[in-house]
Amino acid sequence: MTTTATNTIKQNEKKAEKVPLGATVNIPPRRLDFEFDENTAKRYFYADDPFLSAFWITLSTLFPEGEDFFVQAVRHYRKDITDPTLKAQVAGFIGQEAMHSKEHEAWNELGQKFGYPTEKLDKTLGKLLGAVKKYTPKIFQLSATVSLEHYTAIIAEQLLRDESHRELADPETLKLWLWHALEENEHKTVAYDVYEKVSGNYLLRAGTMIPVTVIFFAVIGVFQAQMLASDGKLLNLRNNWKGVKFLFGRKGLFTQLWPQYLDFFKPGFHPSQHDTDALLDEWRERLFGAEGMLTEQHEQASQKKKKKLH
Numbered sequence: 001m002t003t004t005a006t007n008t009i010k011q012n013e014k015k016a017e018k019v020p021l022g023a024t025v026n027i028p029p030r031r032l033d034f035e036f037d038e039n040t041a042k043r044y045f046y047a048d049d050p051f052l053s054a055f056w057i058t059l060s061t062l063f064p065e066g067e068d069f070f071v072q073a074v075r076h077y078r079k080d081i082t083d084p085t086l087k088a089q090v091a092g093f094i095g096q097e098a099m100h101s102k103e104h105e106a107w108n109e110l111g112q113k114f115g116y117p118t119e120k121l122d123k124t125l126g127k128l129l130g131a132v133k134k135y136t137p138k139i140f141q142l143s144a145t146v147s148l149e150h151y152t153a154i155i156a157e158q159l160l161r162d163e164s165h166r167e168l169a170d171p172e173t174l175k176l177w178l179w180h181a182l183e184e185n186e187h188k189t190v191a192y193d194v195y196e197k198v199s200g201n202y203l204l205r206a207g208t209m210i211p212v213t214v215i216f217f218a219v220i221g222v223f224q225a226q227m228l229a230s231d232g233k234l235l236n237l238r239n240n241w242k243g244v245k246f247l248f249g250r251k252g253l254f255t256q257l258w259p260q261y262l263d264f265f266k267p268g269f270h271p272s273q274h275d276t277d278a279l280l281d282e283w284r285e286r287l288f289g290a291e292g293m294l295t296e297q298h299e300q301a302s303q304k305k306k307k308k309l310h
């Protein structure tokens with residue numbers, strides 16, 4: 001990279017630090033700099049269970065490449081957005097997703113140290129999404145982003161609402177997931193509203209969700225199997241079956257999301273119809289309020305970044 005290009009990036013970063021446009025519309029990118037240490041972190045952070053812990057690592061492995069894909073899909077249409085509020089929301093969305101990719105990379109590195117093939121699977125997903133970017137129209141890529149943002153929003157909402165996750169998960173690692181869950185709901189309307197502005201085609205939106213769902217679960221299934229195999233747990237059938245029931249059983253994580261998932265197919269659907277305003281106020285306070293569990297970490301990470309830029 002040339003010196004001029006590096007300087008321009010630094011200047012842009014300075015501007016972004018001074019005026020976080022997303023913050024004006026309640027979508028502030030928050031820097032956190034998570035550090036995970038394999039000597040102190042829990043390998044089976046979720047319910048002390050190999051299957052369920054591997055499931056969350058599988059999900060996390062999808063984020064760096066996946067969220068970069070979302071950002072590129074939305075950024076492509078940024079020039080077509082004239083409404084100042086939506087412009088600010090897009091800025092917030094891009095900033096938040098960039099931070100998520102960075103912090104999940106840090107957690108995925110920990111997974112790699114524990115022996116999970118997170119790097120290899122990240123590359124596999126990169127290739128898959130590279131092919132999608134190369135061979136499909138931009139509007140399909142945006143529509144796929146809208147579908148996947150619906151998934152992240154409803155999974156994240158459940159993570160914030162359902163106290164049982166907090167009883168089952170290691171509190172330190174859970175902070176990463178709660179922060180991500182909060183921000184997924186803060187920006188859940190953005191990709192949707194951009195899509196509505198530049199296309200709004202109902203059939204494409206609803207029609208995209210079906211292959212996206214099939215591919216989403218196929219990727220999760222294949223990645224999960226590889227995570228378990230690397231841990232020597234693939235043939236631990238009894239526990240794996242218990243894990244599958246935890247996800248897809250009668251009161252399973254995904255089963256509970258079914259009604260919210262189906263709402264997406266209504267012609268008049270909008271993500272804001274799943275009202276999370278009060279939930280988000282509560283979690284902003286719990287994570288970043290005066291006594292917030294991430295307030296200090298966020299302040300320290302922001303200070304560190306400011307010092308680097310000056």
Ligand SMILES: [Fe+2]
Binds near residue numbers: 067096097100180184
């Ligand atoms: Fe995200």
Ligand SMILES: [Fe+2]
Binds near residue numbers: 097149152184187
């Ligand atoms: Fe998102």
